Amino acid sequence: xxxxxxxxxxxxxxxxxxxxxxxxxxxxxxxxxxxxxxxxxxxxxxxxxxxxxxxxxxxxxxxxxxxxxxxxxxxxxxxxxxxxxxxxxxxxxxxxxxxxxxxxxxxxxxxxxxxxxxxxxxxxxxxxxxxxxxxxxxx
Numbered sequence: 001x002x003x004x005x006x007x008x009x010x011x012x013x014x015x016x017x018x019x020x021x022x023x024x025x026x027x028x029x030x031x032x033x034x035x036x037x038x039x040x041x042x043x044x045x046x047x048x049x050x051x052x053x054x055x056x057x058x059x060x061x062x063x064x065x066x067x068x069x070x071x072x073x074x075x076x077x078x079x080x081x082x083x084x085x086x087x088x089x090x091x092x093x094x095x096x097x098x099x100x101x102x103x104x105x106x107x108x109x110x111x112x113x114x115x116x117x118x119x120x121x122x123x124x125x126x127x128x129x130x131x132x133x134x135x136x137x138x139x
Contacts, residue, residue, distance in 0.1 A: 005107055006093060011137065012114040013086040016047060018133035019121060020079050028075060032127050040124060041073040043117050044082065051085035054110040055092040061102050 019040075028041040049068025057063045070081045089110065096103060118138060125132050 002104065005111060009111050012118060015118060015135040015137065016082050018135045020075065020082055022133060023075055025075050027130060028073060030128055032124060040121060043120055044078050045070055047117050048081045048085045050110060050113045051089050054106055055088045058096065058103050058106050059092050061100055
């Protein structure tokens, strides 16, 4: 189960990389004209922060709170941080010597978070007429 979950998480990481590769700085900031809407940048900031936060939690075997190191909302910055944060998660998982139920739950929660935002990004991108990469599973 753990291996399947990690394989699926890695696929989500690829999808996010493909999404950001196709976005301009302007597209990252665009919002839909609907209540409680976030830009692609706001969603991606949360994705980066979750990856960083869940990696710390997996390492510690418990939730340590949310934080995000991303300070600039440009395509280049998002591209770098998405790649870096994916690497941090996978490295952290690979370094764990004792795999616990708490760690299983943390990895599953991270995966759920990735999928939730991926769905929101799909809706956002289609609504604004952007193309969605083929690596995005749910589109």
